[in-house]
Each structure stands twice: as C-alpha cells, then as structure tokens.
Amino acid sequence: MMDVARSTETFAGPARKIGVFDSGVGGLTVLQAMLPRLPAAEFIYVGDTARLPYGSKSRATIARYAVSSVRFLVEQGAEFLVIACNTASALAIDEIRDAAGAVPVLGVIETGAAEAKASSTTGDVLVIATAATVESHAYAKALRGLGLRAVERACPLLVPLVEEGWIDHPVTNEVLRIYLLELLAESVEAGLDPDTLVLGCTHYPLLRGPIERALAELSPVGQSSIRVIDSAEATAERVAAALPFSSPPNIPGQITAHTTPSAPLLFFATDSVAKFRSLGTRFLGQPIEHVALVDLGG
C-alpha cells in the first residue's frame, strides 16, 4: 500500500504551487494547518463534492475518482500534491502516484502514522476512520511498518453528524460513547495498552473536544491517558520540511509567473460552489471567497 520508494524526501525543486485534494471540505483542516507554515506557497484545492463521500465506496471507484482529481491538479500546475483525504490515501495512493507522474505526493495516512509513532510510548494505537479506510487496514499496515500495534474502528455516523452541525450535541456525544466503548473493548480483547488515538478522517478534528471528553468519561479514573492526534498538523509539518520555500522568499525575482500574491488560494468543487463556501468556511476557519465549479466527469 505505502510506496516508500517514492518518498517525498527526494523532492528539492523550486515548487511554489501546492495541490491539495479531498473528497469534500474535510481537507480544508489540512490546508488550514499548512497556511501559516508555507506563506510563500500558492495553494490549489479540489473538493470532489459531487461524488462524496468516498468512505462508503469501493477501492476501484475511489481510485477512479481520486485519479481524475489529481490529474486536474497536475494540469493546473501543481508541483507538490497533498492527498488530504484519508480514504483516498488509504485505498488509492499507488494509483494517485502513477497519475501524478513526477510530481511528489504526500498522503495523510503516512503522516498520521508517523505522528502516532512520535506520540506513543506503549506502542499501541487506536484508529477511527471511515468504513473504507478501516476495511483497507492502511493505518494498521503503516503503523505495523513503524513497529506499532493498532485496533481500528469505522465510525460512519461522524461525518453526517459534523455536516449536520451537531458538534457539541447530546446525540453526537452518545454516538461517540458507543463507538469508542466498542473500540476500547476490542483493544482490551486484543491485549493492547493504547496511549494514542488517531483521527483517521479529516472531519474528525472538528469533534476533537467531544472525543477527548468521551475518552475521559469512559476511563475508569475519569481522566484519559490516551492522546488524540490528527494528521492535519503532522501533514503540514512534513510538507513544510520537504519544501524549500516554507518561509517567505527573499528574492522576488524567483517568484514564478503563476504566483498571484493577492489570490493565493484557489478552490475548485465538483458540486455546488455555494455549499462548498458555506460548509468549507467552518473547516478552514476563515471565509472562503471564490470557488470555481469543475467537471471531472460523472
């Protein structure tokens, strides 16, 4: 699944245009984390909102959809690709890298796993994600490659609850309690002593507070020793480290023609731009002005 041979570490070119891909608006949490770390970069974001969610679909369909978005980003001049969608990173990273050609690709699964490695002292990790991500066991495989053990749990209701806006809501708290109780029970059965929980879906950071409270309530001592991590921050760190322009450039002449300082954020959606703007603002943490509609087929 993970293609370590084509790591992002080999990238050292003069790239300024970073393509960010997600099935919807969730990847905006990753973009938000990158903005302060890469002030000189130009970002182009694609949300495949006409075909979301990916998390309930098959590997073949997810790969087909992700490849069409990635091809679009490369055509638009992206020189570095961030696959902010956990499901696409889990199921289609090889197809995405093939489609990207020479353009380096970073997926959120590898950064999430690396962050879990840095966080965990027991070596045991919990993962919550979409059904497709969990069924692929991409996180478990990536974590095993780093010497960690993992128990994964699909949480299909969390994305709809976030999109309904029920963030701090009794129903969401009860759903989290049910999912996390089952996950913890499975972890006990497997003989694990987890100290880290990976949020394996870009919607979940919006539920970080409720998730941390649910973990505390489920703990026998009323205080959880499990650290909640999301891959957005870790991904932003990795991108900044991999690229040579993570701080503002000193030589204006090096700015390439397509750099437009007054419009550094380009958003594309495959469905309603109005809905992308309104829902996306909550994920990006700042207003989204201009979104263009793009037809990627289907």
Next chain:
Amino acid sequence: MMDVARSTETFAGPARKIGVFDSGVGGLTVLQAMLPRLPAAEFIYVGDTARLPYGSKSRATIARYAVSSVRFLVEQGAEFLVIACNTASALAIDEIRDAAGAVPVLGVIETGAAEAKASSTTGDVLVIATAATVESHAYAKALRGLGLRAVERACPLLVPLVEEGWIDHPVTNEVLRIYLLELLAESVEAGLDPDTLVLGCTHYPLLRGPIERALAELSPVGQSSIRVIDSAEATAERVAAALPFSSPPNIPGQITAHTTPSAPLLFFATDSVAKFRSLGTRFLGQPIEHVALVDLGG
C-alpha cells in the same frame, strides 16, 4: 416541476419491462411493493451507488446523474420507468422525462402527494425528506396542486442511521424525536392541523415503526392522530393501474423474447456489487442474487 401533460395515464402499450431507478438501494422498497402486483413484468433496477447520496447535492449534479441512469435503462429496453428516488423525482423529473423520450415516467413525488391527498381529512400534511428534496419544495408544490398545505423538514441523519443498521436504537429514536419535535413546532407556528406524514425518502419506510412511536410520544395524549404514509405502496398501485399486464398473462405466446421467467429481476449498481447485495437484501426483503456492475461515467 410536475409535468402533468406527460402523465402516465396515456400509456397503453404492451410493455413488460419496467425500469426502476434510485441513487442506491432505497428504491428496492418500491420494487418490493411492485413485485406481487406485477407478476408478469420483468424488472431492471439501477442503483447509482458510486455517486450516492443525491440528497445533499445540487440540482444540476442530480439531474446529470439521474439522466445517465435513465438513458441506461432505456437502452436496456425498459418500456416504463419508475423513478423510485425522491430526490431525483423532486429535482430532475423534467430532465428525466426528456431523456426517456417516448417511455412513460412515474416519479414517487406525484404518487406520494396523491396518497397524502387520499389520506388527509384536515388538508394539512407533514413531509420529511432529504435536504435536496426539501429545498426543492417539490412535495409542497405537488401537495398545493392537490389543495393541501404542507410543512417540510430535512432529516439528513436518517439515511446514515439506516445504513449503519441502527433501526431500533436509542440514538435513532432521539434523532427522530428532535427532527419531529421541530417539524411539529413549525407546523403549529404555521397554523396547520396535520393528520398525515409523508415519508419522502425511500430509506425512511425502514424507520416507520420508530417514527410512529416517536409521533405518539410527542403527542399530548400519548397517541398520535397522524397517519404515516410512504410512496412505495402508492407507487406500486399506480404502476399496476397504468399497465395492462398487472395480472399474469393467459396467452404465453405474448411473452416477448427478452422475458426470462427464471430471472425476472436484473440489478445494476455503479459501485461494489457485494455491498449492493448485502445492504439491498434488507430493503428488498428477500435475497438479491445477481448484481452487475455498470459504469455510467464518473
């Protein structure tokens, strides 16, 4: 929205092959209702599972998706089309009829509205449906055309809850209580005296019991006077009435070449056939044996 000029009443040909379209498996509740009423018919069902859900998407996208499915059904020889998807019936019935050409089209919105008309004595009706169906006000318009008043409410969490299998579940009961309480409050504000609730999404019949219980609990007298109706039964009645072969044919020679009595049900899905089989069995109420994968683009 409703195209009464091209009503199904004009249909009188020797059709045997009925095409049924839905964004996913929900339309199987409509197929289930048709089977005993149309024993001589051959059915071909398309579930556009690679692009579902439609209920959260825009009119343009829904129309594009629905049209590609309808064209496929016509190419496969469908002589009568049932649009079992409420969202597609609400937002794209005109585009669907254009794509269907001479093939008659029946949508579930018109049958649901007709059933509400037959049910209601107060003339006031409640409707629950997907976000897109409610935003289109297709039910309110159809009901108004029949002299009824309506209050509509989008219930985006119900489809994910049904697909999670949480049918008889405390979380689902609480979500229903919240949605229905708001709907009833809005109905009081509007000065309505509703006696009928339309289930405006093919997933909702699976929640009929919990919905009826929630209505009873929300009633001041502990017993609801609101009748819950779904369009599956009403649609099946309308199709049987419109077609001349609603009872088994007496003349075997009239069976056309494509009629295969041993395999009268043909299923097509645009995503995983395994998932269609497993999830679909719950909606059809009987095992689904053979499902073919079809690529409708996207």
